[in-house]
Amino acid sequence: DVWEKFHQENIKIDLGSDQTSLHNPWAGGYYPVGLTFEEANRMMADNPAQFKEEVHASLRRQADAINKHADRGTYFFDYGNAFLLEASRAGADVMSADGLTFKYPSYVQDIMGPLFFDYGFGPFRWVCTSGKPEDLEMTDLIACEVLEKLINSSPEDVRSQMADNIQWIKGAKQNKLVVGSQARILYADAIGRIKIAEAFNKAIADGKISGPVVLGRDHHDVSGTDSPFRETSNIYDGSSFTADMAIQNVIGDSFRGATWVSIHNGGGVGWGEVINGGFGMLLDGSKEADKRLKNMLFWDVNNGISRRSWARNEAAVKAISRAMLENPNLKVTLPHLVDENLFGNLL
Ligand SMILES: NC(=O)c1ccc[n+]([C@@H]2O[C@H](COP(=O)([O-])OP(=O)(O)OC[C@H]3O[C@@H](n4cnc5c(N)ncnc54)[C@H](O)[C@@H]3O)[C@@H](O)[C@H]2O)c1
Structure with missing residues (x-):
């Protein structure tokens, strides 16, 4: 809701992330949009398959809203809560063109x-x-x-x-x-x-x-x-x-x-x-x-x-x-770095 509302209101976000507990998406870590807290808790227990679908749909919607902000210049990054992972599993538009990596940075990969x-x-x-x-x-x-x-x-x-x-x-x-x-x-x-x-x-x-x-x-x-x-x-x-x-x-x-x-x-x-x-x-x-x-x-x-x-x-x-x-007793093999140009020319 917040991402969408900010977009509608034309509010610019410089730096954004998601901090829901998505390491635990099916048991209360992420509350999908459109359901009250009580409705979500009931569905989690009575109809877990439906709840999973609601989470996936919500993640797709959230990613769409984030993408719109990113188009306007927001620097979005993964906080380490598995947002990009779960969004990708939900089929949300978060992958790079190569289909292997995420299009947003992750705070460990790029910072820590x-x-x-x-x-x-x-x-x-x-x-x-x-x-x-x-x-x-x-x-x-x-x-x-x-x-x-x-x-x-x-x-x-x-x-x-x-x-x-x-x-x-x-x-x-x-x-x-x-x-x-x-x-x-x-x-x-x-x-x-x-x-x-x-x-x-x-x-x-x-x-x-x-x-x-x-x-x-x-x-x-x-x-x-x-x-x-x-x-x-x-x-x-x-x-x-x-x-x-x-x-x-x-x-x-x-x-x-x-x-x-x-x-x-x-x-x-x-x-x-x-x-x-x-x-x-x-x-x-x-x-x-x-x-x-x-x-x-x-x-x-x-x-x-x-x-x-x-x-x-x-x-x-x-x-x-x-x-x-x-410590001269420590012996660790160092990697041999290949000149990427040389390698490219060979192919
Ligand atoms: N990067 C790190 O170093 C680091 C450190 C601690 C935790 N984490 C990860 O970050 C996540 C959050 O950790 P926490 O301790 O803050 O968890 P938490 O469970 O205390 O907080 C998550 C919050 O998200 C809210 N929430 C759930 N669904 C929502 C939705 N759809 N929209 C808006 N808010 C929603 C919940 O109400 C809750 O307040 C976890 O996955 C955790 O593993 C990362």
Whole structure:
């Protein structure tokens, strides 16, 4: 309704997306146009086939309205909720001329992938098991100190990211982001994650943090996820449609010292559309934890960058080359880039 109304009223939208829960289209994630909330809930239960048709028809109508806005200059992008996927399944006009790709960009494919994941930046997490706000505050200070040191030796193309992350962690307490456990998320790359974890472990040993800290990460990250419609959508070597990397990531993490690992189906984009691998790692201030964190975090992030590099993502080739320089024991095959003109002439 909103897209259509804005079009009728000639209201220009500069930037647009859809944020309905389309990873779950048949059970309340998307309410089709023309039905009240109650009618839709009844139909979902009593006549699911009809409900599916209503959702499909609504998606086609919505895509038509979006296309009209796009013709007037709206930049529309997929928010990662499977809008383009479900609209395409409904037969809506969202495909490019090649019939293989969507005509609109997706926020991972065009924004997060090249800017963050290819460099190894992702949502690194920690939880202070003491439950004390002062411990979280100490971890914020430590993480900030580590990043402020690292930024000076970082390559030019990641400095603005580092600066953003420093700003984020500086404002984290003041912005009251904690809703339950004393936990934090901070975007960091492989080196950042390792150095921060190392510093936490030392602070626990020195008694500056009063209890163990558990590390983890989101599945919305460089590694551990096979998600062809979101996190791995810009891996163009075809491996985005396999579910191997999440498994490899988890096996590697478990042998390299994770406290636990997990494999999930469906997180964020829907059951059957994604496999996610995750880990938890306990830091207790011990020497063993120090060894484990270096071993495991290094693998956890670089495993994902390697794959992105094999797919010839430019920033990932740079990032993995940098990782190999820093750790001569790491040997990752680099892709051979073919001169597209030469290749074209051959055909
Ligand atoms: N990109 C990301 O990083 C990211 C992060 C979180 C969630 N997601 C995805 O985004 C989607 C939304 O997540 P959420 O947590 O906001 O979900 P939510 O269920 O809290 O919100 C969805 C909203 O859409 C509304 N809605 C349903 N059908 C509608 C329609 N036809 N027209 C207008 N509004 C309608 C619902 O009333 C609800 O308020 C999910 O699919 C989720 O997986 C993406």
